[in-house]
Amino acid sequence: MKTLLQRNIRDRIMESLLVLSTIVVLLPLIIILVHVVLNGISALNWDFFTQELGSPSRAMQGRPTGLVHTIIGTVVIDFLALFLAVPIGMGAGIMLSEFPDHKLNPTLRIMNDTLNGMPAILKGLLAFVLIVKPMGTFSGLAGAVALAFVMIPIIARTTESALMSIPWSIREAGLAIGLPRWRVVLSTVMPAARFGLVTGTLIAFARAAGEAAPLLFTSFGNNYLPNHWLGMLLGPVDTLPQRLYSLAISPYSHWHSMGWAAAIVLLVFVIFCFATARYLTRQKH
Amino acid sequence: MMNLIQTITSKVPVLPLFATSESRQAGGAAEARTSTGTSGTSGTGKAEKRMRMETHDLTVRYGSTVGVKNVSLPIYDKQVLALIGPSGCGKTTYLRALNRMHDLTRGATVTGSVLLDGKNIYDSEVNPVIIRRRIGMVFQKPTPFPTMSIYDNVVAGLKLVGIRKKNVLDEVCERALKQAALFGEVKDRLNSPGSSLSGGQQQRLSIARALAVDPEVMLMDEPTSSLDPQSTSRIEDLIHELKNQVTIVIVTHNMQQAARVSDNTAFFYVGDLIEYGPTSTLFTKPKETRTEEYITGQFG
Amino acid sequence: MTLDNNNPANGSKEAQELLRRPPSALYRWLGDRIFAVVVVMLGMSIIALAAGMAIVLYGEGSAALRQFGFLGFVTGTTWDPAVQLVFGAFPFLFGTVVTSVAALLISFFPAIGVAIFTAEYAPRWLSAIIDNLIQLIAAVPSVVIGIWGIFVLAPWMRDNVYLPIFTWAETSYPALLPILGNPMGYGLATATIVLSLMIVPFTTALAKDAIKSVPVAQREASRALGATKWEVIRMAVLPYARGGILAGAILSLGRAIGETMAVAMLIGNKNTLPFSIFGAGATMPSVIVNEFREAVETLHLSSLMAVGFTLFIIALIVNLAAAYLTRKFSIKGGQVV
Numbered sequence: 001m002k003t004l005l006q007r008n009i010r011d012r013i014m015e016s017l018l019v020l021s022t023i024v025v026l027l028p029l030i031i032i033l034v035h036v037v038l039n040g041i042s043a044l045n046w047d048f049f050t051q052e053l054g055s056p057s058r059a060m061q062g063r064p065t066g067l068v069h070t071i072i073g074t075v076v077i078d079f080l081a082l083f084l085a086v087p088i089g090m091g092a093g094i095m096l097s098e099f100p101d102h103k104l105n106p107t108l109r110i111m112n113d114t115l116n117g118m119p120a121i122l123k124g125l126l127a128f129v130l131i132v133k134p135m136g137t138f139s140g141l142a143g144a145v146a147l148a149f150v151m152i153p154i155i156a157r158t159t160e161s162a163l164m165s166i167p168w169s170i171r172e173a174g175l176a177i178g179l180p181r182w183r184v185v186l187s188t189v190m191p192a193a194r195f196g197l198v199t200g201t202l203i204a205f206a207r208a209a210g211e212a213a214p215l216l217f218t219s220f221g222n223n224y225l226p227n228h229w230l231g232m233l234l235g236p237v238d239t240l241p242q243r244l245y246s247l248a249i250s251p252y253s254h255w256h257s258m259g260w261a262a263a264i265v266l267l268v269f270v271i272f273c274f275a276t277a278r279y280l281t282r283q284k285h
Numbered sequence: 286m287m288n289l290i291q292t293i294t295s296k297v298p299v300l301p302l303f304a305t306s307e308s309r310q311a312g313g314a315a316e317a318r319t320s321t322g323t324s325g326t327s328g329t330g331k332a333e334k335r336m337r338m339e340t341h342d343l344t345v346r347y348g349s350t351v352g353v354k355n356v357s358l359p360i361y362d363k364q365v366l367a368l369i370g371p372s373g374c375g376k377t378t379y380l381r382a383l384n385r386m387h388d389l390t391r392g393a394t395v396t397g398s399v400l401l402d403g404k405n406i407y408d409s410e411v412n413p414v415i416i417r418r419r420i421g422m423v424f425q426k427p428t429p430f431p432t433m434s435i436y437d438n439v440v441a442g443l444k445l446v447g448i449r450k451k452n453v454l455d456e457v458c459e460r461a462l463k464q465a466a467l468f469g470e471v472k473d474r475l476n477s478p479g480s481s482l483s484g485g486q487q488q489r490l491s492i493a494r495a496l497a498v499d500p501e502v503m504l505m506d507e508p509t510s511s512l513d514p515q516s517t518s519r520i521e522d523l524i525h526e527l528k529n530q531v532t533i534v535i536v537t538h539n540m541q542q543a544a545r546v547s548d549n550t551a552f553f554y555v556g557d558l559i560e561y562g563p564t565s566t567l568f569t570k571p572k573e574t575r576t577e578e579y580i581t582g583q584f585g
Numbered sequence: 586m587t588l589d590n591n592n593p594a595n596g597s598k599e600a601q602e603l604l605r606r607p608p609s610a611l612y613r614w615l616g617d618r619i620f621a622v623v624v625v626m627l628g629m630s631i632i633a634l635a636a637g638m639a640i641v642l643y644g645e646g647s648a649a650l651r652q653f654g655f656l657g658f659v660t661g662t663t664w665d666p667a668v669q670l671v672f673g674a675f676p677f678l679f680g681t682v683v684t685s686v687a688a689l690l691i692s693f694f695p696a697i698g699v700a701i702f703t704a705e706y707a708p709r710w711l712s713a714i715i716d717n718l719i720q721l722i723a724a725v726p727s728v729v730i731g732i733w734g735i736f737v738l739a740p741w742m743r744d745n746v747y748l749p750i751f752t753w754a755e756t757s758y759p760a761l762l763p764i765l766g767n768p769m770g771y772g773l774a775t776a777t778i779v780l781s782l783m784i785v786p787f788t789t790a791l792a793k794d795a796i797k798s799v800p801v802a803q804r805e806a807s808r809a810l811g812a813t814k815w816e817v818i819r820m821a822v823l824p825y826a827r828g829g830i831l832a833g834a835i836l837s838l839g840r841a842i843g844e845t846m847a848v849a850m851l852i853g854n855k856n857t858l859p860f861s862i863f864g865a866g867a868t869m870p871s872v873i874v875n876e877f878r879e880a881v882e883t884l885h886l887s888s889l890m891a892v893g894f895t896l897f898i899i900a901l902i903v904n905l906a907a908a909y910l911t912r913k914f915s916i917k918g919g920q921v922v
Binding site for chain 1: 614616617619620621623624625626627628629630631632634635636637638641642645694695696697698699701702703706715717718719720721722724725726727728729730731732733735736737782785789813814815816839842843844845846849850870873874877878890893896897900901903904905907908
């Protein structure tokens with residue numbers, strides 16, 4: 001039988017352990033962020049944002065080299081992926097929320113949850129088989145499709161959730177003045193849910209923007225900027241996550257520094273999107 | 286492709302959007318049938334009483350539970366019909382069958398017929414969307430569309446079906462807001478959000494929104510139960526005005542309100558229509574014991 | 586308000602005309618039918634996507650699976666793309682299971698600790714900050730953790746942890762050496778360490794939700810019996826929340842299994858068993874990353890696809906288990922990023 005003193009001591013010990021856990025978990029995060037910034041900041045120069053990568057000799061000889069083509073490629077592919085993913089994801093979300101009795105819905109939910117939990121690399125493999133193999137070449141299009149596969153389940157889930165949070169009475173009010181269902185959904189329900197819809201899309205975008213694995217076998221990478229914009233869609237393209245990986249495992253130290261700089265850019269990009277989503281969520285309340 | 290569209294659209298209703306004078310006569314030619322139990326034909330003393338709507342053996346089931354059973358009622362043109370009864374008696378279920386709102390409820394089945402100007406609104410070639418323009422509805426809790434201004438709320442029923450000419454919308458907006466006795470209070474801030482109004486004003490906004498599409502019948506589901514007494518009496522005054530222009534069916538759990546605003550009353554109990562008659566008669570000399578018990582407050 | 590054409594209160598002729606005109610086909614059933622068809626097709630494309638993934642991975646991997654048999658493939662220990670052209674995926678299966686389970690075991694208690702701390706002890710403002718930081722862990726892209734691992738963690742671990750242990754074992758306990766393996770810095774241990782950090786947010790988020798949803802009545806009952814704060818947590822809160830905690834753990838396991846880039850960059854890429862703790866190894870995602878771009882033999886590619894298929898099956902099972910548990914204990918799906 002423990003005395004009150006012993007129990008109180010045990011309480012204190014547990015509390016310290018809990019604080020320790022928190023520190024143990026958060027410290028590595030801080031360390032990582034600090035290292036990324038410290039190591040990368042010096043390489044974030046004008047050249048970084050304006051030059052192409054070129055061959056390793058460029059860096060070794062000290063000629064200007066940078067990742068402008070990577071940044072452009074990232075933006076193009078990410079937004080193309082968004083463009084592909086939003087209709088499908090939102091369509092599925094609308095189906096789940098506005099047609100709740102549809103008999104395919106349980107299947108759809110399970111399949112969507114499954115897709116959500118699948119490693120992104122498998123989505124890259126799927127895009128490889130569906131797009132790269134028939135096209136015969138790696139391409140920005142394939143990369144965008146792979147990222148769309150990553151975004152779709154997230155958008156579907158968040159859309160369903162956002163639409164379901166709108167009370168049914170809004171829909172009834174629309175129907176009662178003689179609006180057809182599609183008008184009710186598109187013009188009264190979805191605008192009312194716009195915060196949730198936008199934040200869900202942002203989150204999906206940010207998740208996909210950080211993925212490298214699916215891009216390794218789809219957009220593959222390119223040390224140069226394609227000549228024509230069509231070349232971005234139909235040929236290999238560089239993107240930040242994939243390029244970061246290549247630079248990190250390369251044997252050239254100047255490329256390593258650029259890798260750290262790329263890490264800063266990618267980190268800022270992704271965190272900005274997540275933070276905006278968070279901010280919007282809080283704004284709503 | 287055109288053939289496909291033609292085939293699809295040829296199945297779409299022949300029913301005109303609004304009653305033309307011909308169909309009005311056709312509706313008037315139908316006999317005024319009343320419900321089981323009472324006559325109530327000459328009680329109000331009106332010179333001509335035409336039926337705008339009527340139901341025959343209307344039954345609504347949710348799965349295996351019965352909401353209302355075999356209700357046959359006349360709904361006279363430009364009069365107010367009140368539906369009263371204790372909670373769960375089916376009055377709201379009945380009301381919602383009148384504009385096919387049950388189409389959207391899972392597992393709800395509607396049998397029997399609901400006639401608007403003599404034509405059954407549940408016929409297969411009738412488009413419920415068009416029905417709901419002719420038969421409008423106001424709900425217990427006012428729900429202005431949250432992202433729209435007062436103006437946009439009122440004209441939503443027009444704008445969102447493609448009527449966009451500004452002069453028409455302006456005119457309809459003013460007309461509807463005046464009908465709903467709200468115009469004076471909001472005419473200087475038509476662009477502020479619909480949600481910025483008070484509860485009573487929001488309800489009148491909902492009424493204006495429903496009136497904007499020029500319906501022939503207005504269904505009201507306990508429109509004042511979430512409002513304060515002042516707003517309540519304003520809306521009751523409104524109903525007195527409106528009935529010269531629209532036929533009204535109102536569900537209310539407040540008997541005094543029913544007595545104040547309606548011309549005819551129907552009393553429901555556990556899914557059955559117990560009694561129907563002119564309001565004055567039903568409240569002073571009810572024919573059924575159950576009715577009398579309810580009216581005298583012995584239950585409900 | 587019906588058609589008394591002489592009644593000026595009805596409004597202008599133009600308004601009346603417009604209101605009276607039947608709406609265009611788009612606004613009748615046609616519009617609703619088109620809408621329903623489009624929406625359902627979009628929904629079905631997700632079903633097609635999920636099914637497609639299974640079919641495609643199996644299809645592409647079928648050459649290898651037919652050659653070695655599914656069981657043979659999954660239990661085969663030789664992966665030799667160079668000489669024998671024999672492909673057995675067991676090393677990667679082993680690597681995945683070992684790293685994921687180890688990562689879960691390492692991260693479980695700290696993650697729960699954070700959840701309890703933020704839910705029960707920390708003041709509101711601190712909780713919010715900690716929550717955001719935990720979410721940040723999940724937001725950091727895997728490649729970024731990978732590059733940090735390569736240039737910071739791996740050398741540090743080698744110099745300050747592995748090497749000392751190795752030299753100690755060399756002198757005092759040589760029997761341990763084969764298990765420990767060569768302390769290069771890259772290997773199973775380093776990969777497992779980053780993996781444990783990366784999966785913390787998932788356990789923490791669901792555990793915290795579960796803890797917060799324990800009804801006040803439970804806590805008060807324990808308090809009333811004279812329990813101290815920790816005792817209340819241990820006796821009343823944690824048992825009640827164990828469903829959500831378990832769901833969080835399984836979700837974390839699912840994420841660990843699929844985690845690709847950081848692991849691929851740190852695990853050292855050794856395709857043959859036995860693996861040692863400090864030595865190089867491989868997981869299913871890491872071998873795909875490390876070999877796919879260079880694979881030329883059809884059988885090699887097919888085998889990699891078959892590894893993908895195996896990964897798919899395992900991830901499917903784990904995620905279904907997590908989904909089932911989450912629904913069973915009706916924790917809202919976790920706001921995890």
